[in-house]
Amino acid sequence: MHGLILVQFQKFIHRVGGPFAWQLVCRECGLPPKTYLPNQAYSDGETMALVMAASRVFMQAPGDFLEEFGKFLAPELLSFYSDLLDPQWTMFELLERVHQIFHSRVRQEVPGVLPPKLVLKRLGQHRALLTYSSPRNLCRLARGIVVGVGNLHQEYVALRETECTLRGDAQCVFDITLLTDRKKQQVSFARTDMFQIIEATPTDLSLLMLWLSGEGINPRIVYVNILQKMASTDGVVAKLHDQTVGVVWTCRVNPSFGLILAVVVDPEYRFSGIGKSLLEAGLAGLSSQLTGDATIGMDVPASFVPTALKYSFAPSQRIRHMKAFGVPRVLIPDTNVVSATSVPVESIADYDAQCFRMRRDHLIASVLEEVGRLSWVYVDGTAIRGVCVSGHSRNGIRILLLVADTDDIASAPLNRCLANFPSEAVFLDVPVHNSSAVTLAKEFGMVEVYQFNRLYKGVDPRFDYSRIYCVSLNGIL
Incomplete structure (x- = not known):
């Protein structure tokens, strides 16, 4: 494995979990903490041991964790190899050149490293097939990188994996569609009834923390433990083909007061309209736990205020332990x-x-x-x-x-x-x-x-x- 990947993986763990998370991951997999170098090659076994350990520490499925890491990794890799980039390249033009340009540089800099093979076949101006081949079978990492590249190009990426080695296929094939603003609206209405709203699990909570870190908020790893220990918290998630794409987390503070702690949707489905459905599910679940003349509080970013007002929320400064910029501070019990x-x-x-x-x-x-x-x-x-x-x-x-x-x-x-x-x-x-x-x-x-x-x-x-x-x-x- 290319040392640069492990350098960025350690950086990702630190960003998501805080300064002590890396020590926890190393302890979980039985490896002493060490510093990785970007110009060195490391064993695939050590890399996968770290990935599996991190997924256990963050209570996240390995595939989901790798995909979130891929979204984080994309801008870091492009920044590292910025001398090979043309700012005028579109997303597809960049993906077409990854194997020829970037992976050639990798093989020169770090002998012994075998980067994956990526082949892009265009099916039109806004659609292409990306074939991923690697004995490591890290297709979920590749999926996250593609979404991350799309975010950098401000492109909404609809991604569907038609073939996958993890399902017994010979290779992994991604069907990528770049959607225009008009198509985004069409997709949002078409997809709304495809989501399944079900009760959340601790795994969904850790995914919520990863999404928050991707938005520039640094929820420490202790947040996961805090919400799990608070018996009065509940979560509801939106699933699409068994993939979690949105989370709402609520807290019953006392019999007459509850909080909407967070409503977060996977950036890949930001135009799906599922956020409102999650909010309604969270309000319904929280209301059923409250008695009498109850109050529900929610701290929201300015862009969400019109939606909050539609649900009879009124501006208030009385909730003192809420952040002023959209995500409530989770109090240590x-x-x-x-x-x-x-x-x-x-x-x-x-x-x-x-x-x-x-x-x-x-x-x-x-x-x-x-x-x-x-x-x-x-x-x-x-x-x-x-x-x-x-x-x-x-x-x-x-x-x-x-x-x-x-x-x-x-x-x-x-x-x-x-x-x-x-x-x-x-x-x-x-x-x-x-x-x-x-x-x-x-x-x-x-x-x-x-x-x-x-x-x-x-x-x-x-x-x-x-x-x-x-x-x-x-x-x-």
Whole structure:
């Protein structure tokens, strides 16, 4: 296997699962983590072991995982071999030259590598047959790459595999059709009744996470574990020929309130109209779980607002733990958030030393000891991962200190604090140089209030750390 593929595979795992996902994949397949080089060849057995391990870690079928990787891989490969490209090439012109130009370069740079054979046969201006031949049988990867190339060329690709070695055929053949805007509308109406709406599985949830990462959102691998542990979450998926093409995920927060967490459709079927069908299915399922005068919340991008209004949704800023740009923040369950009084002082001192260097290793402890403080600690096993300290002020509740290892961990104790003071104003003094802290405040519906002169505006070497999401200089120092 070409080392460049493994380099990009490691990059894809990191993007989808976060900084520790690659270690999890390597541990799953029994290989020590190592750095792959793009100019080296590696065994196919090692490559497939990593793919199978990743599919288990992300609870995704190997074929689906390879296809999503292919969509990610396409722009990376074209960028790497940009010197061989002509910007004027159409998608079909590019695919016609892959085997002759790109694979010839690969064989020169990395002797011993046997790239797959790709042959394109045109059937017209907007249709062609692509034949894929390789002893590795990675046709799902090839399918993803074709869709990824289409996305780069802003082409809607209708792809059908007429022959496949995995089904016993001698080769894999893809029937590719590029659709014009008018044909997109025709296809959307023709396909709507072909979808099957059924209950989701954990595999569908991991596919949802892959789609979100493809849209530039980086859902960490912990998201999958979070939603699985939350017994009040449910999912519905749309299937087309046993392939998942859309997911809606909902959450019953309490008997009278529920959330539409996400409605995501495979980019390949973005014009199918299945998103509305999924939303209706999610609303129906969630409504059946709620009682009395119930409310359902949904955070949507601006482009989806007209659709939301049609379903009687009204704009609201009351849902504090929702992101402002379309995808709700998945809160880490509050079962990990405990009162600071139940945590050993030694553990807090150790976390102090990690968060505040520069002779500030007793800052958290000193804040906790003050009279009238209400504090929460995020505990992962025996380790502290975050601390939130609040206190009363003349104008309401002030968060005096919020430190955490990640954005999602920071949101959990902060959400617990807000839940304890539902009718009072809450103030958060965030370091403006920490963009994550500013984003976190906005996600909880907070607005800037300069009149109190409490915003931390300068870069202070004592507090210039990514873990610090809030520090009230007037209330602490």
